[in-house]
Amino acid sequence: MFNTLIASLNLVLMASSPTLLPRGTELASEKQSWQVAQTYYPPDRGAPPSTSGGATRSSCVSGDKPLTALVAADRPGLTTLARPSFFLYVPSTQAQTAEFVLKDDSGDEVYRTILSLPSQPGVMSFSLPANSPSLEVNKDYRWYFSLICQPENRLEDVFVSAWVRRVVPSPAWLGELRQAAPKERSDRYAQAGFWSDALAILAELRRTSPQDSSLAAAWNRLLQAANLGILTDAPLLSGPR
Numbered sequence: 001m002f003n004t005l006i007a008s009l010n011l012v013l014m015a016s017s018p019t020l021l022p023r024g025t026e027l028a029s030e031k032q033s034w035q036v037a038q039t040y041y042p043p044d045r046g047a048p049p050s051t052s053g054g055a056t057r058s059s060c061v062s063g064d065k066p067l068t069a070l071v072a073a074d075r076p077g078l079t080t081l082a083r084p085s086f087f088l089y090v091p092s093t094q095a096q097t098a099e100f101v102l103k104d105d106s107g108d109e110v111y112r113t114i115l116s117l118p119s120q121p122g123v124m125s126f127s128l129p130a131n132s133p134s135l136e137v138n139k140d141y142r143w144y145f146s147l148i149c150q151p152e153n154r155l156e157d158v159f160v161s162a163w164v165r166r167v168v169p170s171p172a173w174l175g176e177l178r179q180a181a182p183k184e185r186s187d188r189y190a191q192a193g194f195w196s197d198a199l200a201i202l203a204e205l206r207r208t209s210p211q212d213s214s215l216a217a218a219w220n221r222l223l224q225a226a227n228l229g230i231l232t233d234a235p236l237l238s239g240p241r
Contacts (some may be wrong), residue, residue: 060149061158063091063121065230067147069160070123072195072226077164080189082134084164085127085200088145089231092121095147099157100126105140117147122235125203135166164196186218195226206236 061067070087071077086100095117102111111132118124126145128134135141146159169177169192177188182201190198199222206215220232 060095060147060156061091061093065089065091065121065234067091067093067145067158067160068228068231069145069162070196070199070223070226070228070231071162073228077162077196078167078193079135079164079196080167080169080194081197082166083128083130083132084135084166084196085125085203086143086145086164087123087125087196087199087203088160089123089234090117090121090147093117093147093149093158095149095158097148097151099144099146099148101144101146102128102132103142103144105142110141114148118237120235120237122237123203123231124237125200135164137166137168140165167194183215183218186222190222190225195222198222203236207238 068089070089090098098115098117100111100113100115101109103109111128115126141164142161143164144159144161146154146157148154148157150156173192177185180188182205186198186201186205189195189201202215202219202222206212206219209215219236220229223229223232
């Protein structure tokens with residue numbers, strides 16, 4: 001999966017579109033020390049925040065942390081990828097499966113799939129597969145992740161939703177990014193407002209080198225910068241079963 005992610009990001013690096021980054025996503029000074037995922041600068045544009053919901057008295061989930069979409073609080077989720085990764089914290093649950101749904105800004109369904117849940121609580125991710133439609137540039141999409149607590153009664157689902165928009169960075173920014181190592185790319189993505197792309201790189205690096213304390217520290221800093229510090233102690237899982 002790491003090679004697939006890097007290949008996807010490399011395809012972005014080879015793009016030559018003149019589309020500029022959204023306002024407020026300029027790169028920091030080159031004099032800055034590129035410590036991995038130290039700072040996140042949210043893009044200066046509005047969008048509906050992430051939401052959660054479902055059965056109000058559901059016994060389907062337990063623990064002190066709710067089902068959570070890992071997105072920067074009250075900010076749009078920007079990505080450079082045509083088929084990005086989506087990260088969630090999944091608590092202890094009686095549900096064995098979950099449903100992922102992606103809709104465009106008109107509410108039309110783009111993609112839907114059923115996922116098997118990990119056997120333990122923690123942070124999991126799901127990437128749009130190669131056979132799914134790619135995100136169109138500069139178009140908002142809303143994604144939903146629902147724990148299927150009672151397959152015969154979907155009103156009992158516990159769910160979260162959030163927004164994502166694909167943006168093509170400027171050629172100048174991509175040129176600078178080409179020179180960076182994966183750790184440095186993560187930080188630069190975060191500083192440019194591409195928080196989920198930064199998280200995806202760090203997640204794959206951590207899965208490849210789980211004993212690397214510097215990667216764990218970088219992960220924690222990135223979560224804290226997006227007001228998700230409550231999840232810093234949650235294990236990073238391999239993904240759906």
